[in-house]
Amino acid sequence: MRVYLDNSATTRPYPEVARLVMEAMEGVYGNPSALHDAGLAAEKAVREARRRLADAAGAEPDSLVFTSGGTESDNMALICGAESGKRRGKRIISSRIEHPAVIESCRALEEKGFEVAFADVDSHGAVVPASVEQLMNEDAILISCMHVNNETGTIQPVGELLRLRDSFERRVGRRLLFHVDAVQSFGKIPLDFGLGFFGKSIDEVKDGNFFSQYCENFNNCRNSPGGADLIAFSAHKIHGPMGSGALYVRRGVNIKPLIYGGGQERGLRSGTENVPAIAGFGLAAKMASERLGSRAAFVAGLRKRLLSGLLSEVGDIKVNGHAEVLRESAAAAGPAGDAAGPPAGAAQMARSAQAARSAQTAQAAQMAQTARSAQMAASPYILNVSFRGIRGEVLLHDLESKGIFVSTGSACSSKKGGGSPVLKAMGLPQADVEGAIRFSLSEFNTAEEIDYAVEAVKASAARLRRLRRFR
Amino acid sequence: MAMENQNSGMQIFIVRYGEVALKGLNKPYFERMLVERMRKLLRRFGDVSVRRSDGLVFVYADNRHRSEDIIGEISKVFGVTSISPATEVESDMDAICSAASEYMLERMKRGDVKTFKVEAKRADKSFPVPSPDIARVVGAEVLKRCRELKVDVHDPDCRIYVNLRKGRSYIYEDKFPGFGGLPLGTNGKGLILLSGGIDSPVAAFMMAKRGMRIEAVHFHSYPYTSKRAQEKVEALAGLLAVYCGRFEMHMINLLPIQEQLVERCPEEEMTILLRRFMMKIAERLAARTGCAMLITGENLGQVASQTAEALTVTDEAAKIPVMRPLIALDKVDIIDKARDIGTYETSVLPYEDCCTVFLPKHPATKPKLADILASESRLDASSLIEAALDSAETVIIRPYNRSIEGDHGSSRDTMP
Numbered sequence: 060m061r062v063y064l065d066n067s068a069t070t071r072p073y074p075e076v077a078r079l080v081m082e083a084m085e086g087v088y089g090n091p092s093a094l095h096d097a098g099l100a101a102e103k104a105v106r107e108a109r110r111r112l113a114d115a116a117g118a119e120p121d122s123l124v125f126t127s128g129g130t131e132s133d134n135m136a137l138i139c140g141a142e143s144g145k146r147r148g149k150r151i152i153s154s155r156i157e158h159p160a161v162i163e164s165c166r167a168l169e170e171k172g173f174e175v176a177f178a179d180v181d182s183h184g185a186v187v188p189a190s191v192e193q194l195m196n197e198d199a200i201l202i203s204c205m206h207v208n209n210e211t212g213t214i215q216p217v218g219e220l221l222r223l224r225d226s227f228e229r230r231v232g233r234r235l236l237f238h239v240d241a242v243q244s245f246g247k248i249p250l251d252f253g254l255g256f257f258g259k260s261i262d263e264v265k266d267g268n269f270f271s272q273y274c275e276n277f278n279n280c281r282n283s284p285g286g287a288d289l290i291a292f293s294a295h296k297i298h299g300p301m302g303s304g305a306l307y308v309r310r311g312v313n314i315k316p317l318i319y320g321g322g323q324e325r326g327l328r329s330g331t332e333n334v335p336a337i338a339g340f341g342l343a344a345k346m347a348s349e350r351l352g353s354r355a356a357f358v359a360g361l362r363k364r365l366l367s368g369l370l371s372e373v374g375d376i377k378v379n380g381h382a383e384v385l386r387e388s389a390a391a392a393g394p395a396g397d398a399a400g401p402p403a404g405a406a407q408m409a410r411s412a413q414a415a416r417s418a419q420t421a422q423a424a425q426m427a428q429t430a431r432s433a434q435m436a437a438s439p440y441i442l443n444v445s446f447r448g449i450r451g452e453v454l455l456h457d458l459e460s461k462g463i464f465v466s467t468g469s470a471c472s473s474k475k476g477g478g479s480p481v482l483k484a485m486g487l488p489q490a491d492v493e494g495a496i497r498f499s500l501s502e503f504n505t506a507e508e509i510d511y512a513v514e515a516v517k518a519s520a521a522r523l524r525r526l527r528r529f530r
Numbered sequence: 531m532a533m534e535n536q537n538s539g540m541q542i543f544i545v546r547y548g549e550v551a552l553k554g555l556n557k558p559y560f561e562r563m564l565v566e567r568m569r570k571l572l573r574r575f576g577d578v579s580v581r582r583s584d585g586l587v588f589v590y591a592d593n594r595h596r597s598e599d600i601i602g603e604i605s606k607v608f609g610v611t612s613i614s615p616a617t618e619v620e621s622d623m624d625a626i627c628s629a630a631s632e633y634m635l636e637r638m639k640r641g642d643v644k645t646f647k648v649e650a651k652r653a654d655k656s657f658p659v660p661s662p663d664i665a666r667v668v669g670a671e672v673l674k675r676c677r678e679l680k681v682d683v684h685d686p687d688c689r690i691y692v693n694l695r696k697g698r699s700y701i702y703e704d705k706f707p708g709f710g711g712l713p714l715g716t717n718g719k720g721l722i723l724l725s726g727g728i729d730s731p732v733a734a735f736m737m738a739k740r741g742m743r744i745e746a747v748h749f750h751s752y753p754y755t756s757k758r759a760q761e762k763v764e765a766l767a768g769l770l771a772v773y774c775g776r777f778e779m780h781m782i783n784l785l786p787i788q789e790q791l792v793e794r795c796p797e798e799e800m801t802i803l804l805r806r807f808m809m810k811i812a813e814r815l816a817a818r819t820g821c822a823m824l825i826t827g828e829n830l831g832q833v834a835s836q837t838a839e840a841l842t843v844t845d846e847a848a849k850i851p852v853m854r855p856l857i858a859l860d861k862v863d864i865i866d867k868a869r870d871i872g873t874y875e876t877s878v879l880p881y882e883d884c885c886t887v888f889l890p891k892h893p894a895t896k897p898k899l900a901d902i903l904a905s906e907s908r909l910d911a912s913s914l915i916e917a918a919l920d921s922a923e924t925v926i927i928r929p930y931n932r933s934i935e936g937d938h939g940s941s942r943d944t945m946p
Contacts, residue, residue, distance in 0.1 A: 457753035525789065526792050
């Protein structure tokens with residue numbers, strides 16, 4: 060059996076997406092900038108993709124810039140965002156758990172004379188808003204924070220940080236740009252930035268209908284003055300093609316491009332558009348957002364099944380990140396957990412939509428109060444676990460030999476005290492950092508696969524723990 | 531062919547070989563092996579002719595090939611001491627003088643030459659002019675054509691050689707060095723214990739340079755070591771194959787042995803016991819594959835398992851000879867050699883090898899053979915060795931295997 064549990068690294072494309080990419084390569088090979096019909100067809104394909112992405116992201120089509128992927132989007136946001144604000148100040152605020160695309164852009168900006176400050180995170184891997192607030196001095200021009208952490212799945216308190224930013228802007232009387240790296244959240248959980256699941260844990264909201272309803276109004280804050288200014292998206296994390304991504308640039312935010320040339324993408328991102336990949340991205344975004352709630356609920360069920368299996372069958376593990384509530388409930392549920400059903404059908408979703416809508420007002424009222432505890436919530440797509448007495452990389456290779464693909468933050472340099480900077484920032488002991496494995500799920504996984512994986516981990520752990528003295 | 535009509539579409543290289551010429555009665559055999567090896571390596575350029583004549587090898591290749599590429603290929607042949615691109619003329623003083631002058635005029639266009647010297651060698655003793663006179667006459671002619679030049683016999687900017695042979699003469703300047711040594715295949719076959727580090731490829735290279743064919747064994751501890759580490763070793767082996775030709779490498783997993791060692795033996799003896807197992811397994815493999823000896827990259831005092839005492843205990847494990855060509859080299863010299871032969875960059879890619887996986891905190895640096903033998907008696911040594919041999923996977927190593935691109939290291943510290 061082949062079990063792919065590394066979906067936060069990249070996902071298998073939807074077959075529909077693969078077909079569309081192929082069709083675009085074979086049939087829509089004109090240059091979108093060309094004046095003839097072949098060019099027009101390509102331009103139309105890009106326009107259609109932009110519309111689909113805009114619908115999925117709750118943004119206006121003309122606020123989206125297609126890029127080569129999440130990394131370029133983050134680079135553009137940081138570097139161009141900082142440049143646009145350099146007359147206002149020099150300080151850029153980010154966190155210790157950002158993706159290297161952000162961290163390394165910050166370092167490059169440091170060399171250009173900007174000052175970078177990294178906010179602390181708590182033991183769940185959530186950025187501490189007070190730490191960010193402390194760093195927001197008179198010199199601050201740009202804040203960058205991810206929505207969902209790629210290693211732990213912890214949902215960051217972006218909504219709270221946005222409110223802090225708003226009050227800073229009111230107090231100081233000038234703009235403080237806010238960038239969100241939504242690569243691990245877009246198309247997976249609602250883009251409501253930090254409100255989590257209305258403050259509820261995954262278990263409480265695992266009902267697919269709740270999610271379906273929930274995502275209908277998910278990004279209301281996006282284009283309001285309180286919304287983020289820049290948001291990075293990636294296609295291949297949501298079953299789209301590699302080499303395609305986008306940056307949302309809020310209307311009224313003026314940044315200069317990172318890449319100059321023929322003036323494509325309203326001059327913000329030159330270079331002939333990657334038409335097949337963009338078309339694929341558009342379709343993937345559409346498909347992901349249409350079934351977002353039921354998929355998230357389905358995957359949450361798989362994760363719960365995986366965690367309870369690991370807790371009861373393997374033992375001596377530590378869940379990294381968010382999952383205090385989850386761990387207890389899963390332990391109580393026992394190895395079988397809840398049988399994870401298939402995503403809820405469209406008919407069922409429609410039936411319960413009305414009931415959910417009436418509950419919506421009450422939920423919205425709760426939002427403000429529960430926002431603070433929302434940082435406990437996590438993306439259902441990621442489970443990060445430290446196996447005591449085992450090095451993560453060794454377990455990874457043993458699982459690979461059984462056809463199971465997972466990920467670890469640490470490389471073989473762990474002997475030299477290396478390992479995931481994210482887990483270290485959360486204050487994990489070195490042994491737990493070295494023993495960490497990230498399981499990341501997708502809607503393509505099945506309950507059978509999870510059971511197979513649990514059995515395989517059980518066998519591997521038993522064997523490897525016999526050598527724990529040497530690890 | 532090229533020899534007969536002075537074809538301007540051909541380039542000519544004069545290849546010298548050193549020690550091969552000293553080998554008395556075996557000389558024809560060594561020379562034949564040398565030429566064969568050169569032909570084999572030059573085959574990819576298509577129509578290349580390799581001929582031997584009076585202690586030199588002449589290579590004729592089509593002009594459309596870059597001479598650096600041809601020289602690069604020839605320099606990989608063990609036994610070759612130097613290579614010179616040459617101009618071929620009739621063995622006639624007028625022709626030689628005019629060709630030498632032409633050569634110099636061309637040469638002055640390429641670089642800053644103020645002084646020169648002509649050196650002559652008369653291989654054809656029947657030629658009426660003796661060597662010093664040839665040099666003088668040619669030098670005078672060159673001076674006449676290139677008026678701004680001066681002769682400097684001690685430290686010239688440019689040294690032109692005239693090699694006068696029966697019928698044909700050769701004019702050349704640069705000598706590109708070869709590795710020397712003896713032609714491949716003239717000295718039996720050895721089994722190299724290839725780890726993936728810096729040392730073992732150099733050890734294999736040094737033995738191959740003395741004419742020894744090689745075969746390789748690599749020990750790993752999958753899943754404690756990764757598939758990428760195995761790929762890295764295959765890439766290293768591919769770099770060796772550039773010099774040694776195609777060979778086989780046997781991949782053997784030591785983890786079952788390590789597991790038993792952890793359970794039954796003192797921690798500080800882990801490494802030395804494991805190394806003895808490697809020697810024993812390698813010895814058995816050598817017998818199966820027709821290798822007369824083992825080759826290791828061991829180096830006195832480099833690590834705990836390579837102290838004099840540890841080496842003594844390791845050595846006792848195998849009965850066939852174990853070659854340790856690096857034994858007395860300093861690490862910096864080994865690194866220089868690794869850079870020379872082009873294996874260094876691949877060797878330093880950051881993957882663990884099986885020796886570092888179960889590294890004891892305080893390895894025994896002065897193990898006693900009796901203690902080690904006692905520990906060994908607590909193990910199912912022979913069945914472990916059989917099982918290891920049975921599980922061996924054999925890979926064919928071909929030249930230019932560069933499957934590793936060296937960019938894994940940077941991306942592996944962080945999660946995508």
